Amino acid sequence: MKTTTAPLSPRKMPVQRRSVATVEALHTATIQVLVSEGLSRCTTTRVASRAGMSVGSLYQYYPNRDALLSGVLELHLTKIADALDAAAISARDKPVAEMASAIVQAYLCLKLANPDESKALYAVAAERDGARLMGVIYQRMVNAIAQMLATAPDNTFPDPVFTAHLALGVLTGPTKAFLEGFIPPGYTEQFQTHLSRLLAGYLQGV
Amino acid sequence: MKTTTAPLSPRKMPVQRRSVATVEALHTATIQVLVSEGLSRCTTTRVASRAGMSVGSLYQYYPNRDALLSGVLELHLTKIADALDAAAISARDKPVAEMASAIVQAYLCLKLANPDESKALYAVAAERDGARLMGVIYQRMVNAIAQMLATAPDNTFPDPVFTAHLALGVLTGPTKAFLEGFIPPGYTEQFQTHLSRLLAGYLQGV
Amino acid sequence: MKTTTAPLSPRKMPVQRRSVATVEALHTATIQVLVSEGLSRCTTTRVASRAGMSVGSLYQYYPNRDALLSGVLELHLTKIADALDAAAISARDKPVAEMASAIVQAYLCLKLANPDESKALYAVAAERDGARLMGVIYQRMVNAIAQMLATAPDNTFPDPVFTAHLALGVLTGPTKAFLEGFIPPGYTEQFQTHLSRLLAGYLQGV
Amino acid sequence: MKTTTAPLSPRKMPVQRRSVATVEALHTATIQVLVSEGLSRCTTTRVASRAGMSVGSLYQYYPNRDALLSGVLELHLTKIADALDAAAISARDKPVAEMASAIVQAYLCLKLANPDESKALYAVAAERDGARLMGVIYQRMVNAIAQMLATAPDNTFPDPVFTAHLALGVLTGPTKAFLEGFIPPGYTEQFQTHLSRLLAGYLQGV
DNA sequence: CATGAATGAGTCTTCATTCAT
DNA sequence: GATGAATGAAGACTCATTCAT
Numbered sequence: 001m002k003t004t005t006a007p008l009s010p011r012k013m014p015v016q017r018r019s020v021a022t023v024e025a026l027h028t029a030t031i032q033v034l035v036s037e038g039l040s041r042c043t044t045t046r047v048a049s050r051a052g053m054s055v056g057s058l059y060q061y062y063p064n065r066d067a068l069l070s071g072v073l074e075l076h077l078t079k080i081a082d083a084l085d086a087a088a089i090s091a092r093d094k095p096v097a098e099m100a101s102a103i104v105q106a107y108l109c110l111k112l113a114n115p116d117e118s119k120a121l122y123a124v125a126a127e128r129d130g131a132r133l134m135g136v137i138y139q140r141m142v143n144a145i146a147q148m149l150a151t152a153p154d155n156t157f158p159d160p161v162f163t164a165h166l167a168l169g170v171l172t173g174p175t176k177a178f179l180e181g182f183i184p185p186g187y188t189e190q191f192q193t194h195l196s197r198l199l200a201g202y203l204q205g206v
Numbered sequence: 207m208k209t210t211t212a213p214l215s216p217r218k219m220p221v222q223r224r225s226v227a228t229v230e231a232l233h234t235a236t237i238q239v240l241v242s243e244g245l246s247r248c249t250t251t252r253v254a255s256r257a258g259m260s261v262g263s264l265y266q267y268y269p270n271r272d273a274l275l276s277g278v279l280e281l282h283l284t285k286i287a288d289a290l291d292a293a294a295i296s297a298r299d300k301p302v303a304e305m306a307s308a309i310v311q312a313y314l315c316l317k318l319a320n321p322d323e324s325k326a327l328y329a330v331a332a333e334r335d336g337a338r339l340m341g342v343i344y345q346r347m348v349n350a351i352a353q354m355l356a357t358a359p360d361n362t363f364p365d366p367v368f369t370a371h372l373a374l375g376v377l378t379g380p381t382k383a384f385l386e387g388f389i390p391p392g393y394t395e396q397f398q399t400h401l402s403r404l405l406a407g408y409l410q411g412v
Numbered sequence: 413m414k415t416t417t418a419p420l421s422p423r424k425m426p427v428q429r430r431s432v433a434t435v436e437a438l439h440t441a442t443i444q445v446l447v448s449e450g451l452s453r454c455t456t457t458r459v460a461s462r463a464g465m466s467v468g469s470l471y472q473y474y475p476n477r478d479a480l481l482s483g484v485l486e487l488h489l490t491k492i493a494d495a496l497d498a499a500a501i502s503a504r505d506k507p508v509a510e511m512a513s514a515i516v517q518a519y520l521c522l523k524l525a526n527p528d529e530s531k532a533l534y535a536v537a538a539e540r541d542g543a544r545l546m547g548v549i550y551q552r553m554v555n556a557i558a559q560m561l562a563t564a565p566d567n568t569f570p571d572p573v574f575t576a577h578l579a580l581g582v583l584t585g586p587t588k589a590f591l592e593g594f595i596p597p598g599y600t601e602q603f604q605t606h607l608s609r610l611l612a613g614y615l616q617g618v
Numbered sequence: 619m620k621t622t623t624a625p626l627s628p629r630k631m632p633v634q635r636r637s638v639a640t641v642e643a644l645h646t647a648t649i650q651v652l653v654s655e656g657l658s659r660c661t662t663t664r665v666a667s668r669a670g671m672s673v674g675s676l677y678q679y680y681p682n683r684d685a686l687l688s689g690v691l692e693l694h695l696t697k698i699a700d701a702l703d704a705a706a707i708s709a710r711d712k713p714v715a716e717m718a719s720a721i722v723q724a725y726l727c728l729k730l731a732n733p734d735e736s737k738a739l740y741a742v743a744a745e746r747d748g749a750r751l752m753g754v755i756y757q758r759m760v761n762a763i764a765q766m767l768a769t770a771p772d773n774t775f776p777d778p779v780f781t782a783h784l785a786l787g788v789l790t791g792p793t794k795a796f797l798e799g800f801i802p803p804g805y806t807e808q809f810q811t812h813l814s815r816l817l818a819g820y821l822q823g824v
Numbered sequence: 825c826a827t828g829a830a831t832g833a834g835t836c837t838t839c840a841t842t843c844a845t
Numbered sequence: 846g847a848t849g850a851a852t853g854a855a856g857a858c859t860c861a862t863t864c865a866t
Binding site: 038039040122123125126127128131134135138139142159162163165166168169170171172173174175176177178180181182183187190191194195197198201202205206 | 244245246328329331332333334337340341344345348365368369371372374375376377378379380381382383384386387388389393396397400401403404407408411412
């Protein structure tokens with residue numbers, strides 16, 4: 001499928017290339033099925049056929065349904081953690097207000113970029129395996145934030161990790177409400193502004 | 207469901223009593239199974255037998271599995287919304303700092319009282335039907351908060367509903383992290399203090 | 413299915429009665445499918461439908477396919493071991509020639525009574541789980557024979573267990589050939605006679 | 619299968635050499651997989667990869683899974699039948715005691731040489747196709763023994779074929795018990811002696 | 825009303841086999 | 846010829862739901 005015949009090094013790449021394309025197709029299909037049918041009706045067969053392949057092929061790339069779901073979730077969470085990481089590093093030694101808006105921006109930017117994906121994955125993250133994964137990535141993000149906070153020139157945090165926990169919670173909570181559609185989409189602008197302000201306020205006041 | 211009619215005729219009492227007890231047993235059992243087996247393995251048979259009855263009896267009280275799950279979730283969410291409602295009403299006309307701690311207190315008090323229940327229900331809330339329900343209750347809570355905010359003597363909110371959205375997000379986000387065990391349980395004390403301060407800071411600064 | 417409405421104690425028996433009948437139906441069906449389709453095509457669905465029930469019902473009685481197959485095999489082997497046991501006990505203190513014909517008779521009697529069953533189960537016994545089971549029952553039979561041999565008035569066996577092993581092998585080997593149809597069915601008479609004589613000869617000569 | 623033509627043209631040699639080697643590799647791999655995974659998990663892919671080749675290549679040598687399994691079984695049985703044949707021919711005109719030990723020796727020698735192989739193939743022989751094959755080879759062996767018996771100088775067999783059947787059964791039964799590990803390996807020595815004596819006794823007494 | 829056996833649709837997963845490269 | 850990805854039929858097993866007792 002999708003035999004993107006590259007002009008360069010046409011020999012060995014195909015294997016890699018096809019794999020990557022296939023995996024991507026599966027990810028996309030998984031999210032589509034998740035969105036359109038919900039987690040419990042997101043079956044391997046359905047995902048495979050939405051991805052334009054047979055079940056058998058799906059199992060060539062993922063050992064089982066959980067692995068597929070976890071894989072998709074992991075990719076999503078990793079992208080966000082990476083972005084947050086990068087933002088947290090860039091914002092080191094900046095005033096806390098800038099730190100706040102840096103991570104809010106990084107987090108929202110990705111989350112709101114693919115709202116469907118984000119929303120669909122909440123259910124996956126809530127299941128057994130998903131929660132485990134969440135925990136791991138969550139810690140990564142907390143650490144990134146904590147380390148950033150420790151460099152703040154205009155404030156000293158007695159317990160940066162704990163503060164980071166709250167900061168991350170402040171990010172995730174309202175964002176989820178936004179993605180679930182509880183907060184009307186018209187508020188997008190304000191949403192980001194307020195979140196930054198809210199977070200900055202907290203960080204300054206600790 | 208099955209609103210066994212008014213408590214007028216005393217002859218019906220026993221029946222209703224039994225019903226209520228049974229429904230309660232089912233709720234408890236559901237949560238236990240949810241905790242021990244996870245959502246996907248939370249089957250009607252398992253719930254029924256954990257509740258000490260037969261599947262058939264379960265279906266006397268709930269028309270199907272989804273209704274059972276929704277029922278449990280609804281009860282949980284309603285309790286919280288009620289508590290929040292009450293707190294929001296009590297805190298009217300108080301300074302925003304008091305408002306903040308009032309709703310934080312009300313929310314946390316219930317959520318942390320049955321952490322297992324709360325945690326188990328995240329998965330239920332993430333599925334189709336659960337999300338619908340969440341939306342409804344969420345709006346209730348937002349409204350409660352918004353109306354409270356409108357009475358604040360020390361601040362005027364240009365858009366109380368929007369502010370309420372953020373406020374609620376601030377409550378849910380960190381709390382979820384806490385319940386999932388991402389934030390170590392040792393922080394319980396600090397957690398509530400910081401959450402109140404965080405929220406108060408925001409409400410004062412809007 | 414097969415509501416053998418007994419006249420006596422109609423209340424609680426049904427559960428037992430139905431179970432027994434159902435299990436029996438499953439055993440019979442299993443053997444029929446084994447005979448007609450072979451082990452690899454002996455699927456749970458096929459067995460269930462041959463037994464006149466749904467797959468689900470089958471799984472109410474056996475946790476999985478292996479358990480079903482093992483169950484059928486076990487019943488078969490146990491019947492034989494029981495018969496052999498009894499024969500071996502009866503033949504204690506008898507001359508070895510009588511011992512020989514006693515166990516040959518007991519073994520053949522059952523094996524040849526249901527040749528289809530016996531034959532069909534060879535494949536089951538050859539698979540993983542079957543072999544384990546075989547080992548257990550085999551030891552039982554060896555012990556029964558060995559203990560019988562130890563009481564022989566006209567011979568002393570230096571190692572009755574080992575002799576019993578060979579004796580049992582002498583029973584199983586030719587019998588299998590017979591059941592598989594390698595030895596023409598016309599020889600039934602002679603078969604038993606020769607087997608007894610063969611065994612007696614060995615036991616006398618040790 | 620695929621009887622790669624005679625060794626006349628030397629140009630073909632390499633090809634044939636490769637074929638033979640490949641087939642051998644497949645046989646070995648099949649037995650290894652059989653031993654380690656059991657018959658039902660002995661898949662073409664697994665066998666191929668254990669043999670260091672791709673599934674596709676396997677299908678170059680065998681039209682399907684059954685053919686592979688049958689091929690391996692056939693080779694095994696043929697080796698034994700050949701050995702028995704040879705022994706039976708060599709023992710012609712010898713006293714029955716010598717005949718007995720000749721065929722016992724020939725049979726056991728091969729069977730015990732590769733106990734894993736022998737044991738693994740019992741399951742294959744028990745399935746549909748295997749049983750057919752068994753029948754064919756079994757007849758060959760019976761005939762070989764019968765013809766040998768007919769030349770015995772010290773006994774006259776009224777029905778040499780029938781006697782051969784029993785004789786062969788006496789070989790296979792205890793041997794299987796031995797290979798399955800039911801008879802402790804320590805008895806190897808005695809096993810052969812007793813088997814010979816047992817068989818000789820029978821042949822003399824007919 | 826309670827019970828729990830029966831049902832069978834629907835899942836996940838495996839594997840023999842093919843065929844484009 | 847070799848390769849191994851793709852296919853999809855088929856099998857094991859589960860579970861929501863019903864209904865006879």
